[in-house]
Amino acid sequence: MAAFVAPASTDAQVSRPLTFSVAAGPSVFDLSGTGTSFAVAAQGAWEVLPALVVEPGLTFFSYEAQFADRVSYLFPELSIQVQLPNARFQPFLGVGGGGGFVIAGEGQTAGTLHAAGGVRVRVDPRWSLRGELRVRSVDPFVGNTADFMFGVGRRLD
Numbered sequence: 001m002a003a004f005v006a007p008a009s010t011d012a013q014v015s016r017p018l019t020f021s022v023a024a025g026p027s028v029f030d031l032s033g034t035g036t037s038f039a040v041a042a043q044g045a046w047e048v049l050p051a052l053v054v055e056p057g058l059t060f061f062s063y064e065a066q067f068a069d070r071v072s073y074l075f076p077e078l079s080i081q082v083q084l085p086n087a088r089f090q091p092f093l094g095v096g097g098g099g100g101f102v103i104a105g106e107g108q109t110a111g112t113l114h115a116a117g118g119v120r121v122r123v124d125p126r127w128s129l130r131g132e133l134r135v136r137s138v139d140p141f142v143g144n145t146a147d148f149m150f151g152v153g154r155r156l157d
Helices: none
Strands: 018-031 033-049 052-064 070-083 089-104 110-122 127-138 143-155
Touching: 018 052, 018 127, 033 143, 052 089, 052 143, 070 110, 070 127
Parallel strands: none
Antiparallel strands: 018 033, 018 143, 033 052, 052 070, 070 089, 089 110, 110 127, 127 143
16 A cells, blocks of 8 residues: 555656766867867766766867968767766766867868767766867868867766
8 A cells, every 4th residue: 555655756756967067178180280289178968877878068179270270160069978877987988979160260060970988087976077088070081189188077966
């Protein structure tokens, strides 16, 4: 009888943690020229399941092209990641895609594909640190970037 009367946990009542993070670091590129520049990103990691994360993100990247023109990109992307669940150190691997939008300089808007790997480290229940390598193919298989990002995150639930 108690099983019929007691409130039961439903899927809607289960917490789905969302962590907002900002990260920055060097980005090695081979686009219209090659070299190393700087990238900054904002990401929202949503734990659909303890071991499965959906992460939309937006990265800003700017570099000097071959003929001294500065080119700036916005990369809105979506990743699907698997991670070690319920641990202080959460290594992760993921893949995803998005777009590369030229917001300054010469270039064209193109699709992107990426692979990412890194670790999230919980500092306390709300705050975390993260390190990530994201290898991105711009206009798939025409150009690429490799972002080495380090940042901080805050759980929003």
